[in-house]
Amino acid sequence: MTSRSLTEALRETLALFDEAGSPRTTTELADDLELGRRSTYERLERLVERDELETKRVGASARVWWRPPSARTDRPLGSGDWPVEAESLLATALDRTDIGVFVLDESFNVAWLNETAERYFDLDRERVLGRNKRRLVETDIAPAVDDATAFVDTVLATDDDNTYAERFECRVTAAEEREPRWLEHRSEPIETGTYAGGRIELYHDVTDRKQRASRERKLEQYERLVETVPDGVYAVDEDARFVAVNDGFCELTGYDRDELLGAHATTVHDAEITTRAESLAEEIATGDRGSATIELDLQTDDGATVPCESRLAPFPLGETDGRCGVVRDVSDRIERERTLRRRIRQQEVVADLGQRALESRDLDELLADAADLLTTTLETDYSKALVLDRTADELRLRQGSGWDPNVVGTTTVSAVEDGSQAAYTLASGDPVLVDDLDSESRFDGPDLLTDHDVTSGISVVIGSSEDPWGVLGVHDTDHRAFSEHDVTFVQSVANVLATAIDRHDRERELKRQHEQLAALDALNDVVRDITDEAIDRSTREEIERSVCEHLAATDSYLFAWIGDVDAADQTVNVRTEAGGVAEYLEGIAISIDPDDERSGGPTGRAVREREIQTTRDIRDDSRYDPWRSRLEEYGVRSSAAIPIVHEETIYGVLNVYADRPNAFEGRERAVLGQLGDVIGHAIASTERKRALMSDDVVELDFRIRDLLDELDLDVPSAGRITLDHTVPIEDDEFLVYGSATPDAIDGLEAIVETLPHWKAVTYRGGDAATRFELRLSEPPVLSTVASLGGSVESAVIEDGDYRMTIHVASGSEVRQVVNVVQNAYPTAELLKHRQLERRRDTTDRARHALTAVLTDRQRSALEAAYHAGYYEWPRDASGEEVAESLEIAPPTFNQHLRKAQRKVFDSLLSRPGRNRSTE
Missing domain, CATH: 1.10.10 (Arc Repressor Mutant, subunit A)
Structure with missing residues (x-):
C-alpha cells in the first residue's frame, strides 16, 4: 500500500517522521499535530496497520513510533534525467496539488512556482519568476502573513545557512483575492541536479487539520470540564433512560456509571419529577421559556435522599430529543437558609428581650423570661442564670427553665475554677462549649447537671470578666453541636441581662443614695443640735443622753446607745440608750479582749482601733453571729460603732442601728465619724470645765527612779531639768518651756534623742540655768491629763530621778491617769494620791x-x-x-x-x- 492511498490525516501524520527512522513518542506527535493523545494514538495505530510505521512499548505505559526502511524513499529531488514529457507531466501535477511550491536556484532567485503558491499568497507568477527570495518575502509574502516580522526572520535565515531543513506553521490572512488559511512551511536545500545549491520551499495547507485539532481540543475540554465540574451532569433519551452521566453525578447518587447508563431516571428520583422535567424541556424547545430549574430529592443507592436543584434543557439525539441537566446538591444552601432563619429568630428574641429589659423593674422576672426564651429558641432542655456569691465561692441558681421545681432559688454550684462548668467559665472569661459532659476533662460535672442527665451545653459570663455578675447557660440531654451563632446568641442575651442588671443596680444605688441623703440631712441636723446642746449641757451624762435621743428620733435610725470600757474585765458597759432597746442591751455582752469571740463585732473593733466600724449587712457578716438572732428581732440590717475620742483619750463608743443595708457608707460614715469627735470634744470640755470650777482636786505624785538608766542612756545623772509650763498647739502637739542646769544639758539632749514623743529642744539662754523650749508630739501622759481638764503641776528630773505631780478634778478617771503614767514609765511609783482643796x-x-x-x-x-x-x-x-x-x-x-x-x-x-x- 502506497502513501497515495492514505487519507489526508494519515499522510499529514506520516509526514512528521524523517527518513532516518528516528523514533518519536506519542506526546511529541500529539503536540506537533495539535491533537489530543487519544486522537493521535488512533492515527498512529492505523499507520502501523498499513505498514507505514512500526512501534514498541517503552517502560510501563509509554510507546515510541518510527518509519521502517521499506517505507522510506531515498530519491533526492532533482536527481536523474527525466524525459521532457515526464517533466511536463510533473509540472502539471505540481500545479494542481494543494501544496504551494517555490523552487529557488543557487542565487536564491525564484526559478519556478506553482499555481497553488500563487493562489495562497495572491501572487502573479510572471512577476515573481526571477525575483530574489528576500525581496519576494519582504514585499509580497510577509504582508499576507500574521506576525510578519517573525515569518521574515525565520524564512530568510536559510539565506545565510542553506544546510538544514526547516519547518514551521504560519497563518495567511484574508484579502480580496485571498482566503485565510493555515500553512505549514517546509523547506530544504537542493543538493543535486539543475538547481543544486538552491532550495525548495513548500507550503502545505493544514487549515482542516488545525480546525479539526481545534474542534477536538474543544471537545476534550468540554469532556474534561464535564468530568471535573463538582455538580452532577446527566443526559437521558426520550424514554428517560440515562445515556450519559459524569463523575459528579455518580458521586452524588452513589451509583457506578455502568449502573446508571441505560437505567430509568426514576432510579434516582420520583416519577412525578420525570413528568415535570419532560414538560419543562418541551416548553424550552418550543420557546415558551428560556430556562428551567426544578427542585427534587435525589435518592442515593443506600436509600438516603439528597436535596438537589437541577437546571435542565432539551438534548438532541439524532432524530429524537432527550433532555440533559446539571444537578447540584443544595444541602448546604438549605442549611444556610435554615441557619439564617434561626439567626433572624435569635436576633428578634434579643431585640424583644432588650425591650422587656428596658420596661421591667423586676430583675427575677426578666431572668425567668430570658431562661424561657433560651430553651425555646435553641430547643434545649434547660437554661439557667447563676448569680455569683464571692464571699462563699459559689454560684446560686437564681432563675432557670426546665429544672425540677425545688431547684431554682436554692441550688448552688462551685465557683472554684475546676469545680464546675460555670466556675470554669468565670475563670476563663470566654464562652465555654461542652459536647459531652461525661468525657469533659477541663472541669467536674456538678450535681445540678449530672442529676438532670445533662450531656452538652453553652455557658457565658454575665457582665464583664473583670467584675462578673454571674453565668448564663443552656444545656441539653442529647449530644448537641452548637454553632458559633448559637454561642453569639447566648452571649447577646447575657449582654442584655448585664445591661439590665447594671441599670437595676444603678436604680437601687440611686434609691440608696436618696435614702442616704435623707439620712445625711437628718444626721447633719442631729449633729448641729448635739453641738449646740453640748455647749449648754453641764455633765457628760446629759451630753450622752441627748446624743442617743436625737439619733433614735430620726426616721433614718432605729436606736442608739453609748457604752464605756471597764478596764478591769475588758468589757463594754452601757451608759445610756434611746429607742427602746434596753431589754436587748441587758442580754448582750461585748468584749474588747481580742481573744474573746465577743470582741469581733463593730463595738469591740472600734474601741481597739479607735476608728469607726460599720457592718453593711448583719445577715452576711459572720462577726455578728453572737448577737444576730437578737438583732433580727428588731429588724436591724446595718450598724455603726463610733469611738468617742478626744486627744487620744477614748471616752466610750456610740452605736447606731438602721433597718437598711449599707446605711453607714460614704458621707454618712464621715459625718458619723465627725460626730464622735464632736461628742469627745464636748465631753472633754465639760470635764475641763468641771476641773476648773471644782474647788477640790486630786493630786497624784509620781516618782521614776533612775530615769536615764531606765531609758538606757549613757550620760551622767547630774543636774536638774525643770518642766515649767505647757502650751498646747494643733495635732496633739505641745510646747513645753523649762530650764536646765549646765550639767543636765547632756541628759536632756539624750532624752530627746531617745523618747519618740520628745521631738526637739531649742535653747533660749539664761543665767544660772539655761532656758529651753521642748516640742512634744502625742505625749501619752500630757495628752491624757489635758483631756481630763487636769494639769501637770510640776515635773523635775534631778540627779536622774523624775518627780511629777499631777492635778485632776475630783471625780475624774484617776485610774486612767495612773495607767497612762505607768504604761509610759513602767517603774513609776505613785507616792501620793490625796484630795486637796483648790486655793x-x-x-x-x-x-x-x-x-x-x-x-x-x-x-x-x-x-x-x-x-x-x-x-x-x-x-x-x-x-x-x-x-x-x-x-x-x-x-x-x-x-x-x-x-x-x-x-x-x-x-x-x-x-x-x-x-x-x-x-
Missing part, C-alpha cells in the same frame, strides 16, 4: 477669766510668746521664731497675738459696761 487667788481668777475670752489659738500664741522670751528686752525670741515653733506663718502669729493682747487689755483697762472685743 483660789487673784492670779488664778484672772487666768481663768482670760481663758474664757481667748480662743485656743490666741491663748497658745500669747503663752508661747511670753514663755519664749518674746517680751524680754532684748528679746530672747523673735516673732518669726515663735511662729516657727507654733508651725504657723508669721503674719498669722502676729494676728493671733494682736487679738489676744487686745482682749487682755480690754479685760484689764476697759470701763464697766463697755463692749469688749470678741475677736
Whole structure:
C-alpha cells in the first residue's frame, strides 16, 4: 500500500517522521499535530496497520513510533534525467496539488512556482519568476502573513545557512483575492541536479487539520470540564433512560456509571419529577421559556435522599430529543437558609428581650423570661442564670427553665475554677462549649447537671470578666453541636441581662443614695443640735443622753446607745440608750479582749482601733453571729460603732442601728465619724470645765527612779531639768518651756534623742540655768491629763530621778491617769494620791477669766510668746521664731497675738459696761 492511498490525516501524520527512522513518542506527535493523545494514538495505530510505521512499548505505559526502511524513499529531488514529457507531466501535477511550491536556484532567485503558491499568497507568477527570495518575502509574502516580522526572520535565515531543513506553521490572512488559511512551511536545500545549491520551499495547507485539532481540543475540554465540574451532569433519551452521566453525578447518587447508563431516571428520583422535567424541556424547545430549574430529592443507592436543584434543557439525539441537566446538591444552601432563619429568630428574641429589659423593674422576672426564651429558641432542655456569691465561692441558681421545681432559688454550684462548668467559665472569661459532659476533662460535672442527665451545653459570663455578675447557660440531654451563632446568641442575651442588671443596680444605688441623703440631712441636723446642746449641757451624762435621743428620733435610725470600757474585765458597759432597746442591751455582752469571740463585732473593733466600724449587712457578716438572732428581732440590717475620742483619750463608743443595708457608707460614715469627735470634744470640755470650777482636786505624785538608766542612756545623772509650763498647739502637739542646769544639758539632749514623743529642744539662754523650749508630739501622759481638764503641776528630773505631780478634778478617771503614767514609765511609783482643796487667788481668777475670752489659738500664741522670751528686752525670741515653733506663718502669729493682747487689755483697762472685743 502506497502513501497515495492514505487519507489526508494519515499522510499529514506520516509526514512528521524523517527518513532516518528516528523514533518519536506519542506526546511529541500529539503536540506537533495539535491533537489530543487519544486522537493521535488512533492515527498512529492505523499507520502501523498499513505498514507505514512500526512501534514498541517503552517502560510501563509509554510507546515510541518510527518509519521502517521499506517505507522510506531515498530519491533526492532533482536527481536523474527525466524525459521532457515526464517533466511536463510533473509540472502539471505540481500545479494542481494543494501544496504551494517555490523552487529557488543557487542565487536564491525564484526559478519556478506553482499555481497553488500563487493562489495562497495572491501572487502573479510572471512577476515573481526571477525575483530574489528576500525581496519576494519582504514585499509580497510577509504582508499576507500574521506576525510578519517573525515569518521574515525565520524564512530568510536559510539565506545565510542553506544546510538544514526547516519547518514551521504560519497563518495567511484574508484579502480580496485571498482566503485565510493555515500553512505549514517546509523547506530544504537542493543538493543535486539543475538547481543544486538552491532550495525548495513548500507550503502545505493544514487549515482542516488545525480546525479539526481545534474542534477536538474543544471537545476534550468540554469532556474534561464535564468530568471535573463538582455538580452532577446527566443526559437521558426520550424514554428517560440515562445515556450519559459524569463523575459528579455518580458521586452524588452513589451509583457506578455502568449502573446508571441505560437505567430509568426514576432510579434516582420520583416519577412525578420525570413528568415535570419532560414538560419543562418541551416548553424550552418550543420557546415558551428560556430556562428551567426544578427542585427534587435525589435518592442515593443506600436509600438516603439528597436535596438537589437541577437546571435542565432539551438534548438532541439524532432524530429524537432527550433532555440533559446539571444537578447540584443544595444541602448546604438549605442549611444556610435554615441557619439564617434561626439567626433572624435569635436576633428578634434579643431585640424583644432588650425591650422587656428596658420596661421591667423586676430583675427575677426578666431572668425567668430570658431562661424561657433560651430553651425555646435553641430547643434545649434547660437554661439557667447563676448569680455569683464571692464571699462563699459559689454560684446560686437564681432563675432557670426546665429544672425540677425545688431547684431554682436554692441550688448552688462551685465557683472554684475546676469545680464546675460555670466556675470554669468565670475563670476563663470566654464562652465555654461542652459536647459531652461525661468525657469533659477541663472541669467536674456538678450535681445540678449530672442529676438532670445533662450531656452538652453553652455557658457565658454575665457582665464583664473583670467584675462578673454571674453565668448564663443552656444545656441539653442529647449530644448537641452548637454553632458559633448559637454561642453569639447566648452571649447577646447575657449582654442584655448585664445591661439590665447594671441599670437595676444603678436604680437601687440611686434609691440608696436618696435614702442616704435623707439620712445625711437628718444626721447633719442631729449633729448641729448635739453641738449646740453640748455647749449648754453641764455633765457628760446629759451630753450622752441627748446624743442617743436625737439619733433614735430620726426616721433614718432605729436606736442608739453609748457604752464605756471597764478596764478591769475588758468589757463594754452601757451608759445610756434611746429607742427602746434596753431589754436587748441587758442580754448582750461585748468584749474588747481580742481573744474573746465577743470582741469581733463593730463595738469591740472600734474601741481597739479607735476608728469607726460599720457592718453593711448583719445577715452576711459572720462577726455578728453572737448577737444576730437578737438583732433580727428588731429588724436591724446595718450598724455603726463610733469611738468617742478626744486627744487620744477614748471616752466610750456610740452605736447606731438602721433597718437598711449599707446605711453607714460614704458621707454618712464621715459625718458619723465627725460626730464622735464632736461628742469627745464636748465631753472633754465639760470635764475641763468641771476641773476648773471644782474647788477640790486630786493630786497624784509620781516618782521614776533612775530615769536615764531606765531609758538606757549613757550620760551622767547630774543636774536638774525643770518642766515649767505647757502650751498646747494643733495635732496633739505641745510646747513645753523649762530650764536646765549646765550639767543636765547632756541628759536632756539624750532624752530627746531617745523618747519618740520628745521631738526637739531649742535653747533660749539664761543665767544660772539655761532656758529651753521642748516640742512634744502625742505625749501619752500630757495628752491624757489635758483631756481630763487636769494639769501637770510640776515635773523635775534631778540627779536622774523624775518627780511629777499631777492635778485632776475630783471625780475624774484617776485610774486612767495612773495607767497612762505607768504604761509610759513602767517603774513609776505613785507616792501620793490625796484630795486637796483648790486655793483660789487673784492670779488664778484672772487666768481663768482670760481663758474664757481667748480662743485656743490666741491663748497658745500669747503663752508661747511670753514663755519664749518674746517680751524680754532684748528679746530672747523673735516673732518669726515663735511662729516657727507654733508651725504657723508669721503674719498669722502676729494676728493671733494682736487679738489676744487686745482682749487682755480690754479685760484689764476697759470701763464697766463697755463692749469688749470678741475677736
